[in-house]
Structures are given as C-alpha cells and as structure tokens.
Amino acid sequence: MRYVVYFIIILIFWLLITFSLSLSNIIVGAAVALLTTLLFGKYSLESNVKIIQPQRYFWFIVYLFIFLWEVIKANFDVAYRVIHPALPIKPGIVRVPLEIKSDIARTMLANSITMTPGTITMDIVGDEIFVHWIYVQSDNPEVYAEKVSGRFEKYIKKIFE
C-alpha cells in the first residue's frame, strides 16, 4: 500500500517537472517512478493511515507559516552579524535532547533547525541531537533546548505522530 502512495507522488512530480500530458511522457514517467519505488521504497513512510487524516495537513500549513517567519528572522539575524564591524559571534556545539521518535519526523526537525537562527544540525546519536550554534546565549541546557528545538517540536509531533 505505501509503495502505491510513493509511486503516485513520484509520478505527479515527474509530470509537473516535464509539464506535458502526452502518452509517451506518461509511460516514461511511470517506468522511472516504478524503478525508484522498487529501489528506495523501503525508506518511505511507516504507516499509511496517517496520510488520509486531514488535521495533519492543517497543522502542516500552520507550521509552514511559522517556519517561514522564523527563516526570515534568522536571515536578518545572520545579516546583522555579518555587517557589524566587530563580528559579534560566540560559536559552540551544544547537546539537545529529542522527544520525537520516528525517522521522518527527525529528518524534518533536523532540516528545520538547519535553516533557522544560526544553528546547524551536526549529528544524531541515540536520543540526542548535536547543534552548532553561532551565538550560545546561555549555559543552562533547558533554556537552549527551548530556544533551538522547542518551537518546532510541538508542531512536528502533531503532524507526524
């Protein structure tokens, strides 16, 4: 079942990116999507009940807007640090505990952290995530866990779990 969902997503992406509905194009796209599904289908979603629940899409749209606002804020923050003559940076690598378990939710969280204020995900070891931070604001682990991942974690939990 989940292979079918994966196949349809790839086929729609192919049809949009080539942007023509001729028969030969659809046949080539189906062949490519079938090959990709057979090779990489085992890495896709874990359960297919979650795909048809509408509240997950609602939270995804809410999350998209919050994420966009955080990205724009992040860019102005980094731009300020670049322009300032004295380079106000205090970099360091911090350890943040994770609460979510599934693989795709963790991937989403790591990508979100990479795109927001001065943080880059380095590695995930067990239940902890290592983050390089351009300005370490405090030494208290609870404070920086809230600042790095707390904003996204509650929405991602509602979307994927």
Add this chain to the structure above:
Amino acid sequence: MISSIIITIGILFNLLGCLGLIRFPDVYNRLQSATKCVTLGTCSILLGVLIHYGFVEIGVKALLSIPLLFFSATVGAHALVKGSYKAGIKLGDKSVKDDYKEEVR
C-alpha cells in the same frame, strides 16, 4: 515590477551571505552564513521568476525547484559540517563550548 523588487532583495541576501563567506573566522561559521543567506536569496530569485511569468510552464518549474533547492542545501550543509568535524578541523578561537568532542572519540 514586483518581481524586480523580489529579485533585488534576493541578490541583497546573496551579497550578505558571500560577505560572510569572506569575513567569518572558521569553516563552521562560514557555512552558517553562506548556507542560510544564499539559499533564501536564490529561493526568492526563483519566486521572482514565478511572479514575472505567472502559473505557466516556466513559472511552475521555478516553483518546483524551490523545495528541491531547499532540501539539497540543508542536507549538503549537514554532510559538510559532519565531514569537516570528522576530518579533525578545530573550532575557531572564539568558541565557548564543545559537547561533540567526547561523542566522537
């Protein structure tokens, strides 16, 4: 007209990102500034193409390449950061904290 304004904003962010690539002291901070600013700048250039043409073939292709660019840039930055730490490149002089050290060796 709106598309020109959005493309100008994107090029401004690209400029700041490349300035950070020159100015910051070590490889991790360079990656911070370059990845975020240059990715957002290029995404807004592609959005300018979409606004200039509307939802015809070229605009839809530009819109589709935004998530592609987004995921490839983040995964590439993650791989580069981990690789350069494994290769033994030290953090810069201003660094205050390193929790990853006892995890690697």
Add this chain to the structure above:
Amino acid sequence: MLEILLYIQIALCAFCLYRIIRGPTVADRMVGIDIFGILVVGICAILAILTDRMFLIDIGIAWIILSFIGTLTLAKYLSGKKLNE
C-alpha cells in the same frame, strides 16, 4: 535593471573563487564549491527572464541535483571513508 543585478550576481561568484583559492583548509574550499553551485542556479534564473528562453530553468534544476551529489561525495571523502563503501 536586471542586467545590473546579473553583473552583481556574477561578481559574487568571485567571492567564492577567492575562498576556493585562498582557503586555509580543504573544508573551506568545499564550502566555496557548494555555494558556487547555488549561485549558478540564480544566474540561470535571471538569464531565463532576460532572454525569455525556457530551457534555462531546466538547466538550473539539473545543476541543483548535480551540485548536491558532488557535495555529498566530497563530504564523504572528507570524513575519512573510502568512496566505495
């Protein structure tokens, strides 16, 4: 207007070339190559508006994927593994 922006974007590639030539370590050079690949996509998008040709966006999409694969390969080489693992 757009031509001036195109010249600025091409000049930004020179910043990346500076980092590729002068970078003190291998990782700095690789960051330069990664950012250079993203800047070329922006050049393709601006040229597509200027010359009104559609295939330039296709070149941009292909360039994103190729630059991504190149970055991953170099990063794996840097982290100490052999390329055939």
